[in-house]
Amino acid sequence: MRRFLALVIALALTGAAQAQAQAQDVQRIAAIVNSDVISVYDLATRIDLAITAGGLNDTQEVRRNMAPQVLRNLIDDKLKIQEAQRQGVPPTQSEVERAMETIANQNNIAPSQIDDFLAARNIKRSALESQIQGEIAWAKILNQRLRPSINVTEEEIDEKMAASENSDGETEFLVSEIALRVDGPSDEASVRTNAERIVTQLRSGADFAAVARQFSEGSTAADGGNLGWVRGGDLSPVFRSTLTGMQVDTVSDPIRTLDGFSIVQLRERRRIVEEADEGSVDLTQILLAVAPDAPDSEWAAQRERASEISRSVTSCDQFNQVIDDLESPLSGPLGKIAVKDLPSEFRTAIDGLDVGTPSQPIRTERGVHVLIVCERDQPDAVAEERAKIARQIEDERLEMLARRLLRDLRQAAFIDVRV
Template identity: 30%
Template sequence: MMHSLTRRTMTSFLRKALLGATAFALVAVTVPAGRLAHAQQAAPLGRIAAVVNESPITQADVEGRLQLAIVSSGLPDTPDTRKRLLPQVIRILTDEALQVQEARERKLSVTEDELNNALSDMAERNRMTRDQLQQALQQAGVPWSTMRQQMLAQLAWSKVVQRVVRQQVNIPDSEVNAYIERIRANAGKPEYQVAEIFLAVDNPANEQEVQNLADRLVDQIGKGANFAAVAQQFSQSAGAATGGDLGWIQQGQLEEALDRALQQLHSGQFSRPIRGAAGYHILWLRDQRTVAAGDPKNIQISLGQFVVPAPSDPNQQGALFDAVKQLGEGVKGCEALQQAASKIHGAQVFTQPLTKLGDIPEQIAGLVAGLGVGNATQPLVTDKGTMLLMVCDRVVPEGSLPPPDQVRSALFQERMDLQQRRYLRDLRRQATIETRL
């Protein structure tokens, strides 16, 4: 019965419901009842906040979404927070208006039954009824219409994506095979389970505004705000609905700045905002593992050893080290390493046959296990001279690579995410948008 639920229980249910099917930890937030009434007194809710292709977004829409974002993310409900979140909330509402308009333009409709079923499914996944969800929202000061409108936009856009974007995405066998070969070449290297918050910068004039919001979100996550809930309300990537989840990412799969930042994180840590090609990313490293299933010790590698004898004059060791380092960074592959040996006096290259990682001395295995084929270590100074190690070949045991259909599915989802972001970006560029706040 609804009257038996305490406010604490209601808030807990609400926070879980807003995260949908995700299974991330939640932080407790006390939301005073009646906050929306206070907001109503502060500004006329019938006032037009923005117009998107002649469709109005009212002050009531903005206030409701602000409250939903604050309740679900755990951000402090202060005037400063609301002021900082306002541009992003308007951006989200603008995008949702464009999504619904595009669905209508393509004669794709969301029925009342579809909308109600989606809301009921959200509640059931969190062991509550739709009526309980509705009352929880009301107690938290969030109008039921706010949740319905958010769900309506998600369903409408999903239909557009399936009708339009899906037809544009095709993953050929050659791409699947290349991906599997890349996994084979990287076997033994770390890969990362990542979630992200992505904030686009479509207009250079908004650069500072977006960066400030990204900094603000990171600060609040550091103080206990839930990463997944913040991603769900603010991230502009397709994974926002699932808390920003990107799945498992290999080294080199993300653009260089993101890849470099990811390698510096430990499990459970999140990054400061990182400027990527299209906007700002906040990365959360949820977990880390070794590429390919099975025991990494059974992976076989062939090693190339580039060795330069120690100089007769110890004062020349620094210059030799720098020369070897530069050479190692410039060559790719053991054949190129062999050819480069002629550039340094006395240098020699030795190639070892395929050997299991488990049979290689632990210190050496630790240095090369994370290298892809054709990559070299940093220079190693020994009593015999200065040395580079390079992985010339790598053989992964059968059964440790993912099946092609699994790879195709992962590539398909990645391409769909990229294409629908581009689609929405184009809609935004073609639209007439007027903001009045």
């Protein structure tokens, strides 16, 4: 009996020791980021999330290979949340709850079912919430603090518009990207290896957008790495060459960039066909009539008279006053006319003409004309294109500012990795 009790006690003590060891392992520190701690449990549950969300194979080898990248992302999330708190725009619980509701809606379940939904997929709610907090914190910093500081000028938009005018027939690519940073020469080999492993998983059927959300360190990570439609002429030579040689719905090998490595997915390609729409103008004319068979001296005299009007008039009001003084029944408002419907010589004369500035004299079979644009309506397509280009320039600068800020946060932080 005593031997039996001794055995029971020994087994109980062994079980307690194992449980204590497991508890200690769970609470073991994986990294310290300034004043915040990332535990081994935090790392393990984020790996669970990445595997499930990305549709990756759940093996010990995959977990071991993923751990460094997942830990880097956890560290970045801590830095982003800390910076958001410092700048007075921390993620709130209500924002996290709204994000959780969005996830529920995307999966066609009620918000009250989200915990059961996550548990069935081996995802800890705390792991998902911590990732959401990092995404919200960074989005608020970028959109509320950095984006307002970016100024895109009309000249920059004009320059981009001019470049796009020559893009007829050019190829445009619908692209997604996973960006992995390289902090220094010592990281080069490990990041490349990690990128190659991600490519292997993607080519084995893992969902690109889900993997991008878990592993990409670019500003588009929260949007599944979506870069949208990109003109070939706007890409660097290496990206343009890579995408040109790819089939739709395929994934590239890792591409070395200035900041690290990129993996791109070509979702679609198309040819750009530009259809010019120059809008409409509110046009007024002065017509100095000349008979077709009039002598050259009369044509010259009327042309000089028209030139004097062009030189002296500086507004539509002055132009209308000249018309009143001329008492010419052939002169006056032509109304609002689509530019494409104007005679070619009129279109040429007003091309690029500022509102309120008279054109140079135009000779037709009816005489010598001077035109003035009193209002110019830019077509919606052009306005939309200008807004799109402005946003593109703004996003490019925001991406640069975001990379710079995150780099500065990493360099200034106390980071102690213990696993």
